[in-house]
Amino acid sequence: MTRLAILDLVREELDMVEDLMRAKLREAFPPVAQALEGLITRGGKRLRPAITILASKFHACDVQVVLPIAAAAEALHTATLIHDDVIDGALLRRGLPTLNAVWSHGATVLAGDYLFAQAADxxxxxxxPRVIRIFSRTLMTICDGELRQLFSSLDWRQPKEEYYRRIFAKTASLFQAAAETGAIISGAPEEYVQALSAYGYNFGMAFQIVDDILDFVGDEAVMGKPAGSDLRQGTVTLPVFYFLQEDARAPELERILEHARANGGDRLEEAVALIRDSDAIRLAQEEARDFIARAREALKTLPDVPAREVLADLADFVVERGW
Amino acid sequence: MTRLAILDLVREELDMVEDLMRAKLREAFPPVAQALEGLITRGGKRLRPAITILASKFHACDVQVVLPIAAAAEALHTATLIHDDVIDGALLRRGLPTLNAVWSHGATVLAGDYLFAQAADxxxxxxxPRVIRIFSRTLMTICDGELRQLFSSLDWRQPKEEYYRRIFAKTASLFQAAAETGAIISGAPEEYVQALSAYGYNFGMAFQIVDDILDFVGDEAVMGKPAGSDLRQGTVTLPVFYFLQEDARAPELERILEHARANGGDRLEEAVALIRDSDAIRLAQEEARDFIARAREALKTLPDVPAREVLADLADFVVERGW
Structure with missing residues (x-):
């Protein structure tokens, strides 16, 4: 995993989450266990389990009670990445071959299913029951978001609300669930649960907006994919909405997108270049900062324990990571 | 749905299960809801929810308590069919186009994921908690079985135990869970739960063995696929094991299978013809009957309510349906 210094407070627990995920994989058919362990080991900053664990720290509780739901969030996240990669035909993730680059398509779909099942378990x-229900609803919401994204490909006329709905579904819902379930399982009072739920929601919305901005302006070497990949795949994100709404060259972008929609994506390079160098990026950044401000605001009602500062720092890190 | 007269005792409840599944789909993104509703409406005999409902009838309980878990079993079953079809590239099921015949590959994978999520929800x-846990374990077991099947393609040297393990995982585990959860949710005493669990297990094992036999000897028009489809796709089933074990022409079959394994499936027609007309079919049938006898035996310890006779009739129906 990528070790983030901000998360040192929960380093030990994050290692326990990783151990739990590994132990769980030992139940799997050996070649599947091996492949999934590889994916889990190499990947990610463990933001979701970190948020679950941090959210559990506002009320005294046994860490063992928190680990399964923290691991569930990470397993679910990994499962969605496996299916995303198989759907997009992506051959690399974080610079390493995806599962579908090595395995048959069918085996990859099933391995993702297996990890979904482990997450549910x-x-x-x-x-x-409350934690389990939040988790199963989140699973539905994520799939719903992915489907909406697929079905709205290059639909630049969709209302901006659809964008918020989609990023809530595919990203923010799991951050919200991670924070909320951590608080619930710790036995924290209901107002803490609600505050942490609001934190997770706003954090997650900001996280996805930043991701969508970085897709345009991020370093291609760091991202491991060319700029504008989302739009090239048909996904209309916040910078596109801002450009269409605020930029004098909006009619030009509309023409390009309409052409791409009708004829395949052959002029999308131009669309990406237009947006990349426009004020739409700054407007989207401001919006991400607004979500982060709301995430920090939600923390204010919570007691001043060390976890609170880590959550605040994590929020700042996420929104400033790329610019 | 296909109305089976044997199930008239629980017809009303099965209609309620279908209503619940439809209501649940109304939460989905409209095009997905519509497609999944089509799949659910046209399909199947509802054996899994029927078994759940019947298993709940050995102890007084409110039917409303049983419906969600009965619907969960059917939703899970349908989700696995969607992913099976996308993995096999099947274009028809029960004589109608599969989802992947109409939708993109990615949308089909996600629609299956969505239905998995609804099942979990x-x-x-x-x-x-006990019912939920059985359900999540079953989800893992099913995926594990599918993966084992995929990874053991044309491996005719695998021990016969691997076959039992696979059919338990991919089929019998869900019948067992359906029976067990119905009994648990009704509040029945533990010995009833165990008896119904044994019924579900043995019923499910017989069900898959019969399916595997029908794949060789069933009416191609009724099956909607050519004889020997399983073997052509690499799945080694009970008649193959019996042939290799008991038939004098076993070395001939071994040569064909080894050739297919090394060179693709070009001579598998001959393998199918050999097995079809051999005593291996009768031996497999006998084994299915043994499992059914054990399923009926398990029912004997239960009180003599009408549901018990229906479960016994259902067991006979399943094993005699095709010959």
Whole structure:
């Protein structure tokens, strides 16, 4: 995993989450266990389990109670990445070959299914009906978001609300669930649960907006994909909406997008270049900062324990990571 | 749905299960809701929810408590069919176009994921930790079985135990869970739960063996696929094991299978013809009957309510349906 210094407070617990995920994989058919362990080991900053663990720190509780639902969030996230890659035909992720680059298409779909099942089983281990329900609803919401994204490909006329709905579904819902379930499982009072839920929601919205901005302006070497990949795949993100709404060259972008929609994506390079160098990027950045401000605001009602500062720092890190 | 007269006792409840599944789909993104509703409406005998409902009838309980877990079993079953079809590239099921015949590959994978999520959410609705856990374990077991099947393609040297393990995982586990969860949710005493669990297990094992036999000897028009489809796709089933074990022409079959394994499936027609007309079919049938006898035996310890006779009739129906 990528070790983020901000998360040192929960380093030990994050290592325990990783151990739990590994132990769980030992139940799997050996070649599948090996492949999934590879994916889990190499990947990610563990933001979701970190948020779950941090959210559990506002009320005294046994860490063992928190680990399964923290691991469930990470397993679910990894499962969605496997299916995303198989759907996009992506051959690399974080600079390493994806599962579908090595395995057949069918085996990859099933391996993703298996990890979804493990995530559900980890959630079920909590034996907490409210936590399990939040988890199963989140699973539905994420799939719904992915489907909406696929079905709205290059639909630049969709209302901006559809964008918020999609990024909530595919990203913010899981951050919200991660924070909320951490608080619930710790036995924290309901107002803490609600505050942490609001934190997770706003954090997640900002996280996805930043991702969508970085897709235009991020360093291609760091991203491991060419600028504007989202739009090239048909996904209309916040900078596109701002450009269409605010930029004098909006009619030009409309023509390009309409052409791409009708004829395949052959002029999308031009669209990406237009947006990249426009004020739309700054407007989207401001909006991400607004979400982060709301995430920090939600923390204010919580007691001043060390986890609170880490959550605040994490929010700042996410929104400033790329610019 | 295909109305089976044997199931008239629970017809009303099965209609309620279907209504619940439809209501649940109304939460989905409209094009997805419509497509999934089409799949659910046209399909199947509803054996899994029927078994759940019948298993709940050995102890007085409110039917409303049973419906979500009954619907969860059917939703899970349908989700696995969607992913099976996308993996096999099947264009027809029950004589009608599959989802992947109409939709993109990616949309089909996601629609299956969405239905998995709905199944998990229906299970979570029970708020019964034991039931939810059985359900999530079953989800893992099914995916594990599918993966094992894919990875053992044309491996005719695998031990016969691997076959039992696979058919338990991909089929019998869900029948067992359907029976067990129905009994648990009704509040029946533990010995009833165990008896119904044994019924579901043995029923499910017989069900898959019969399916594997019909794949060789069933009416191609009724099956909607050519004889020997399983073997052509690399799946080694019970008649193959019996042939290799008992038939004097076993070395001939071994040569054909080894050739197919090394060179693709070009001589598998001959393998199918050999097995079709051999005693291996009768031996497999006998084994299916043995499992059914054990399923019926398990029912004997239960009180003599009408549901018990229906479960016994259902067992006979399943094993005699094709010959």
């Amino acid at each position: 980890l959630a079920a281990e909590t034996e907490n | 229906l299970a979570a609705e029970t708020e019964n």
